[in-house]
Amino acid sequence: MKVFIAEKPSMARELAKCLPDPKKRENGYIRTGGGIVTWAYGNVLQQAEPDAYNESYKTWRTEDLPIIPETWKLIVSPSAKDQFEIIKGLIEQADSIVNAGDPDREGQLLIDEILDYVGNTKPVERILLNALDEKSIHESLTDLRDNRDFKPLKDSALARSRADWLMGMNLSRAYTLAARRQGHKGVYPVGRVKTPTLALVVRRQRELDHFVPVTYYVVKADFDYGSGTITAQWQAKDTQGGLDSEGRCIDKQTAENILAKTEAAVSGTVTERKVTHKKENQRLPHSLSSLQIAAGKKYGYSPQQVLDTAQQLYERKFTTYPRSDCEYLPLNQRRDVPKILENLASSGQADLENWVKGADKGLKSRAWNDSKITAHHAIIPTTVRCPYDSLTPIQKNIYFLIAQAYIAQFYGVHEYDSQRIIINCAQEDFVARGKTVTSPGWKELYSRDKSDDNEEDKDQLPVLKKGTTVFYKSGITEEKETKPPQRFTASTLLAAMKEIYKYVKDDGLKKKLKEVQGIGTEATRATIINELIGRKFLYEEGKKKYLCPADSAYILIDALPDELAYPDETAIWEERLHLMSIGKDDLQSFLKDQVEFLRTLIQKAGQGVVKTHAEGKRCPRCGSVMIKRAGKYGEFYGCTSYPKCKHTEQIIPKAVDESTDYTCPRCKTGRFVRMDGPYGPYWLCNHPGCKTKCADVKGRPSIYQK
Numbered sequence: 183m184k185v186f187i188a189e190k191p192s193m194a195r196e197l198a199k200c201l202p203d204p205k206k207r208e209n210g211y212i213r214t215g216g217g218i219v220t221w222a223y224g225n226v227l228q229q230a231e232p233d234a235y236n237e238s239y240k241t242w243r244t245e246d247l248p249i250i251p252e253t254w255k256l257i258v259s260p261s262a263k264d265q266f267e268i269i270k271g272l273i274e275q276a277d278s279i280v281n282a283g284d285p286d287r288e289g290q291l292l293i294d295e296i297l298d299y300v301g302n303t304k305p306v307e308r309i310l311l312n313a314l315d316e317k318s319i320h321e322s323l324t325d326l327r328d329n330r331d332f333k334p335l336k337d338s339a340l341a342r343s344r345a346d347w348l349m350g351m352n353l354s355r356a357y358t359l360a361a362r363r364q365g366h367k368g369v370y371p372v373g374r375v376k377t378p379t380l381a382l383v384v385r386r387q388r389e390l391d392h393f394v395p396v397t398y399y400v401v402k403a404d405f406d407y408g409s410g411t412i413t414a415q416w417q418a419k420d421t422q423g424g425l426d427s428e429g430r431c432i433d434k435q436t437a438e439n440i441l442a443k444t445e446a447a448v449s450g451t452v453t454e455r456k457v458t459h460k461k462e463n464q465r466l467p468h469s470l471s472s473l474q475i476a477a478g479k480k481y482g483y484s485p486q487q488v489l490d491t492a493q494q495l496y497e498r499k500f501t502t503y504p505r506s507d508c509e510y511l512p513l514n515q516r517r518d519v520p521k522i523l524e525n526l527a528s529s530g531q532a533d534l535e536n537w538v539k540g541a542d543k544g545l546k547s548r549a550w551n552d553s554k555i556t557a558h559h560a561i562i563p564t565t566v567r568c569p570y571d572s573l574t575p576i577q578k579n580i581y582f583l584i585a586q587a588y589i590a591q592f593y594g595v596h597e598y599d600s601q602r603i604i605i606n607c608a609q610e611d612f613v614a615r616g617k618t619v620t621s622p623g624w625k626e627l628y629s630r631d632k633s634d635d636n637e638e639d640k641d642q643l644p645v646l647k648k649g650t651t652v653f654y655k656s657g658i659t660e661e662k663e664t665k666p667p668q669r670f671t672a673s674t675l676l677a678a679m680k681e682i683y684k685y686v687k688d689d690g691l692k693k694k695l696k697e698v699q700g701i702g703t704e705a706t707r708a709t710i711i712n713e714l715i716g717r718k719f720l721y722e723e724g725k726k727k728y729l730c731p732a733d734s735a736y737i738l739i740d741a742l743p744d745e746l747a748y749p750d751e752t753a754i755w756e757e758r759l760h761l762m763s764i765g766k767d768d769l770q771s772f773l774k775d776q777v778e779f780l781r782t783l784i785q786k787a788g789q790g791v792v793k794t795h796a797e798g799k800r801c802p803r804c805g806s807v808m809i810k811r812a813g814k815y816g817e818f819y820g821c822t823s824y825p826k827c828k829h830t831e832q833i834i835p836k837a838v839d840e841s842t843d844y845t846c847p848r849c850k851t852g853r854f855v856r857m858d859g860p861y862g863p864y865w866l867c868n869h870p871g872c873k874t875k876c877a878d879v880k881g882r883p884s885i886y887q888k
Contacts, residue, residue, distance in 0.1 A: 185219075186218070186280040187279065187282055188221040189221070189293065190222065194211075194212065197219050197309075198219040201214040201216035211268060226259055227258060227266075228257060229255075229257075229343065244359050248780050254344065273297070279307070280326065282311065284311075284503065285310040286335075287338045287339040290308075290339060294336045307326040307327060308329040309322050310325075345772070349374040354370065361737070370737075372746060374752055375710055378749040379711070380714055380731070380739060381739045382678055382685060383670050383675065383720060383729050384735050389666070390667065390669065396663065400662055402658050403656070406654075407650060407652045412614050412644060412646070414603070414604075416440055417612065430664075441657045444654055446608065449652065449653045450606055450607025451649065451651055452604070452652065453605070454648060456601070459597070460600050462623075465587060467511060467561065467584075468561045468583065469561065470488075470489065470504055471700070471704055472509060477673075478671065480583070481576075482726070484672045484708070485672055488708075489708050491576050491577055499564055500566055501562065502559070503561070510555055511549050511551075511560055513551075525565070527539070537586070537593075538589060542592050545592045562584060589627060590624040591624075594621060596625040600615075601618065603643055669730070675729060679700050683695035695757065698753050702756075711729075718732055745782075804826075808821055844865070844883050844886060846874055848867070849867060849872040852867040852868050854866065865878055
């Protein structure tokens with residue numbers, strides 16, 4: 183008997199439909215003529231908490247850190263216990279098993295760890311379901327692989343899971359305990375990916391808080407060349423006075439002098455005319471991240487909305503697997519091109535239908551590349567016709583973006599001439615730039631979208647030969663201001679996570695990390711951002727839902743060393759996880775390095791000081807703020823630099839009424855003194871050998887009340 187274990191019920195149902203009859207639905211599985219199909223509910227197994235390794239770990243203590251399991255433990259998720267028992271029973275009865283997890287590293291691990299947990303020794307095959315339409319499933323059933331071939335993918339997911347546990351469990355405790363020693367309350371969660379992501383927003387907000395706009399001046403002049411006018415902008419020489427470090431003219435008088443000098447010169451000469459023919463290859467089809475970024479930019483959708491909608495389209499068989507980090511397509515997928523384009527031509531969406539008419543089915547863009555394909559490929563429409571009019575508004579928009587990028591593969595490259603003309607007038611250079619599109623190609627599909635081209639002038643320039651004389655006609659000095667960096671939204675923060683090389687602290691790493699997949703995975707980035715918002719480290723502001731850091735975010739990030747607050751190390755770890763997934767790194771070596779890194783960070787947690795705005799009593803030894811604490815022998819002041827500084831001072835209660843005649847009934851010698859305590863007034867015998875205490879009742883010791 184062959185048992186298929188799918189990642190979720192929806193996948194199991196579609197898989198069962200494509201297996202031979204008869205079919206019978208039973209408790210937790212579907213029996214078919216081609217085997218039994220069962221399913222998990224996502225993560226059936228989860229990492230055990232620290233106290234599962236040692237009961238004493240329930241209490242957070244610095245001396246227990248780092249907690250490093252010798253043998254890693256998993257526990258069955260409480261919500262999946264019944265289904266796990268069903269899966270376990272079917273594995274025991276099976277002759278062979280098929281891993282039908284999602285076609286990525288997490289999907290690989292999710293089923294493999296169940297097999298490992300129950301001690302399976304039976305042969306296991308792997309099916310890769312990039313789409314849930316019948317045609318795709320039938321093709322996948324004829325191409326079952328040996329599950330052992332995917333061990334690198336499993337190891338990569340396992341390494342990620344264990345690294346996240348080591349960093350999260352240990353560093354959250356280390357920095358929370360450090361914060362508590364210094365008077366802060368609450369829990370400060372630290373995550374391998376979550377923390378540097380939060381730090382991106384904190385640093386961006388500080389850039390904005392400290393941003394001072396710079397006023398600068400631009401000089402533009404119109405020159406008459408006989409049959410028309412050309413507008414050019416003054417380009418300052420490096421030796422020109424009145425410039426800032428960025429080469430901007432910040433002195434108004436300098437700009438006005440340039441304009442006056444140009445006007446007086448009357449004429450100028452064309453010293454350079456350069457035309458460069460350029461080509462832009464077709465944009466690639468969408469991965470999940472590129473889809474989330476595009477949908478956020480065009481429609482304002484959050485990354486989680488895009489992921490949920492793409493999942494819905496996938497489960498309805500209209501698009502392929504949504505959690506893909508790949509933007510390429512396998513060559514064998516080209517056989518589906520006619521059917522997919524035929525479906526889009528009758529989709530009921532006007533733009534898609536018109537674009538298909540101009541598509542060249544025989545065109546082969548750079549997207550068709552088997553060497554770029556791993557367990558999955560780019561997100562594209564399937565051969566199942568999508569009833570576009572029946573979709574919800576958000577489903578329509580997401581399907582549109584997926585289909586638009588797919589059709590773009592059947593349009594030519596975008597070609598244009600980039601032009602530059604330099605005019606020298608009064609010994610100053612004026613530059614005019616232009617762009618002439620010679621073949622719109624695939625950009626015809628995106629002509630209504632806002633261009634990302636930074637060239638100021640998109641118009642075609644006149645043909646002016648070198649040496650041509652032109653005459654000054656008019657000019658203007660424009661006052662401009664530098665703009666602050668944009669606040670992050672959920673979509674732009676996700677883009678930053680994907681292009682993390684732009685935000686590393688070490689410039690030397692930027693080139694190395696440019697090819698890295700970013701930090702986090704396609705499936706987890708949206709979840710990480712949502713969690714930061716849910717834990718109130720970030721909050722959304724305004725119509726555009728800009729992300730702003732809460733006070734707790736500043737406290738946490740300021741307490742952390744650069745290794746956690748900057749993404750450099752995390753990005754390097756992500757690159758190693760990627761290398762592991764293709765068999766070029768190994769699990770044990772990765773975890774060994776993680777533990778060494780972890781020990782260093784825990785040591786820094788013990789030495790660091792969590793910044794506080796508290797004022798008050800200062801430590802006479804180190805100058806740090808001292809805070810009031812409750813101890814076994816009463817209240818005392820403790821230094822916030824503990825354990826680096828262990829200075830303490832006992833708090834002696836202050837007497838508020840010493841002129842009393844209440845003699846202590848116990849020692850018969852001392853006299854009761856009224857004290858001001860943390861929970862209100864009380865009475866204390868002033869004899870050094872007695873110190874009897876009693877409650878205060880209406881301003882008198884309780885033992886004297888009748």
